[in-house]
Amino acid sequence: MEKSPRKPRYQEVADYLREGILNGTFPAGQALPSEEILSKEFGVSRPTVRQGIAELRAAGLVEVLMGRGMFVRSPNARPNITRPRGIRKDREGRYVEADAIQWTSNDEPIATRTDAPLALADLLRIPPGEPMFTYDELQTAERGRLRQSHRTYVPFSPLIGTPFEETAPPPAPALYVELERLGHVLHWTESVRARMPLPDEATALRLVDGVPFFQVLRLTLNQHDKPLALEEFKIPSDDLEITYGFGTV
Amino acid sequence: MEKSPRKPRYQEVADYLREGILNGTFPAGQALPSEEILSKEFGVSRPTVRQGIAELRAAGLVEVLMGRGMFVRSPNARPNITRPRGIRKDREGRYVEADAIQWTSNDEPIATRTDAPLALADLLRIPPGEPMFTYDELQTAERGRLRQSHRTYVPFSPLIGTPFEETAPPPAPALYVELERLGHVLHWTESVRARMPLPDEATALRLVDGVPFFQVLRLTLNQHDKPLALEEFKIPSDDLEITYGFGTV
DNA sequence: AAGTGGTCTAGACCACAAC
DNA sequence: TTGTGGTCTAGACCACTTA
Numbered sequence: 001m002e003k004s005p006r007k008p009r010y011q012e013v014a015d016y017l018r019e020g021i022l023n024g025t026f027p028a029g030q031a032l033p034s035e036e037i038l039s040k041e042f043g044v045s046r047p048t049v050r051q052g053i054a055e056l057r058a059a060g061l062v063e064v065l066m067g068r069g070m071f072v073r074s075p076n077a078r079p080n081i082t083r084p085r086g087i088r089k090d091r092e093g094r095y096v097e098a099d100a101i102q103w104t105s106n107d108e109p110i111a112t113r114t115d116a117p118l119a120l121a122d123l124l125r126i127p128p129g130e131p132m133f134t135y136d137e138l139q140t141a142e143r144g145r146l147r148q149s150h151r152t153y154v155p156f157s158p159l160i161g162t163p164f165e166e167t168a169p170p171p172a173p174a175l176y177v178e179l180e181r182l183g184h185v186l187h188w189t190e191s192v193r194a195r196m197p198l199p200d201e202a203t204a205l206r207l208v209d210g211v212p213f214f215q216v217l218r219l220t221l222n223q224h225d226k227p228l229a230l231e232e233f234k235i236p237s238d239d240l241e242i243t244y245g246f247g248t249v
Numbered sequence: 250m251e252k253s254p255r256k257p258r259y260q261e262v263a264d265y266l267r268e269g270i271l272n273g274t275f276p277a278g279q280a281l282p283s284e285e286i287l288s289k290e291f292g293v294s295r296p297t298v299r300q301g302i303a304e305l306r307a308a309g310l311v312e313v314l315m316g317r318g319m320f321v322r323s324p325n326a327r328p329n330i331t332r333p334r335g336i337r338k339d340r341e342g343r344y345v346e347a348d349a350i351q352w353t354s355n356d357e358p359i360a361t362r363t364d365a366p367l368a369l370a371d372l373l374r375i376p377p378g379e380p381m382f383t384y385d386e387l388q389t390a391e392r393g394r395l396r397q398s399h400r401t402y403v404p405f406s407p408l409i410g411t412p413f414e415e416t417a418p419p420p421a422p423a424l425y426v427e428l429e430r431l432g433h434v435l436h437w438t439e440s441v442r443a444r445m446p447l448p449d450e451a452t453a454l455r456l457v458d459g460v461p462f463f464q465v466l467r468l469t470l471n472q473h474d475k476p477l478a479l480e481e482f483k484i485p486s487d488d489l490e491i492t493y494g495f496g497t498v
Numbered sequence: 499a500a501g502t503g504g505t506c507t508a509g510a511c512c513a514c515a516a517c
Numbered sequence: 518t519t520g521t522g523g524t525c526t527a528g529a530c531c532a533c534t535t536a
Contacts (some may be wrong), residue, residue, distance in 0.1 A: 194443030
């Protein structure tokens, strides 16, 4: 037994708190002992306690509020919000998101013209540097409780010979109707990544420490599998899941 | 200018490194200055430098190797691995994963019998506590470079009156053929979460600091939308994306 | 005013990896 | 042996929140 002073002291603190959180001793939302109390309790210095706490923050298990204390964050149970991914058509023939969330944009989306960077040009199968219409929106719903960033990229070449040579096309999903009017039959593919945010992404999406986000790239294709548009969603994965359905391919 | 609330010293260190990483001054894989050098360079103590570094580790921007140094981790570009999610049928009528990865299981999967916890019972629409067959596999591919954990849950009630009352059914995807033989027409839904790992998950999946993982729940349903089985995948999101396709619903 | 977390120092000693 | 990161102390002072 005396052969096991292997575990660092800050680990003891982290383990104590984590186990309490996972086994329900410290239920979600509960305030945890202050750093000073833990410091005395475990007989270690405050920096050592803080190192243990840093581990739980990075794991998204606790949220620390300046001047208030440290609180249990996640029940680690099933998420409360389920967002089906997909496109539906409503009765009026408009395309709407399958999750039926009513987003409001913070800033009115304005079409800007940018040149396609390599990574996007590759996905859209256009030459790098080809001009694109770009819309950038920070969307919120439920009084700011939900938020996501949404970008629409429309490359120029599929619009040649259409009315949208002159006037910018609308952002998605209104864009889809217009593409349909031009004779395209649409389908989509989505690729999903998850990663930790950079500081500006954490601020924009209001992510707390230890919460990753989904970066979803949705490619709009026509019946000949030609890419027509690209959207990027950045969705906090906090207490949220996204769903897809499929049959045998 | 002088009224700006002073940025913490550890933030200066973190910003310096992060900007160098993002703008290409420190390309992926490169060794970054040692803690002692940074400490002298910025005129701060080593704990302060370490606090800045901790921020980059939690963000998954650097990987620190004990005794060797700190290295740039992610170009933050497009992922190198794309895993299409879905089920295909091959020429022999077997079901195979759409990503066509040849997994090998570390331990031979053994059917154990467990009782359904509340969260799973809810998804499978069975009473909590109903017995289930459970398979647990830690799968690897490409000489251990890829790994994922895979669990199959088969509740007992859909098996009543079938040969699998006596002998355990196989784990997915072999399970699908057996369900089809029993007269079911299969389709699936997947729900995707992303979160930071607990210590044991980080160990099993070999996740480095700052890398989240996908927790995918795949529900197998028949033509009457009756749930027949549930699978759980835990997939590192390191340098990897998963993809789905859909038309208009 | 009291309690909380945030920043920071100037060291010390240890464990590990590479030469 | 040298250089790297890992652990830890015993304080100090500051900023924020609540009462």
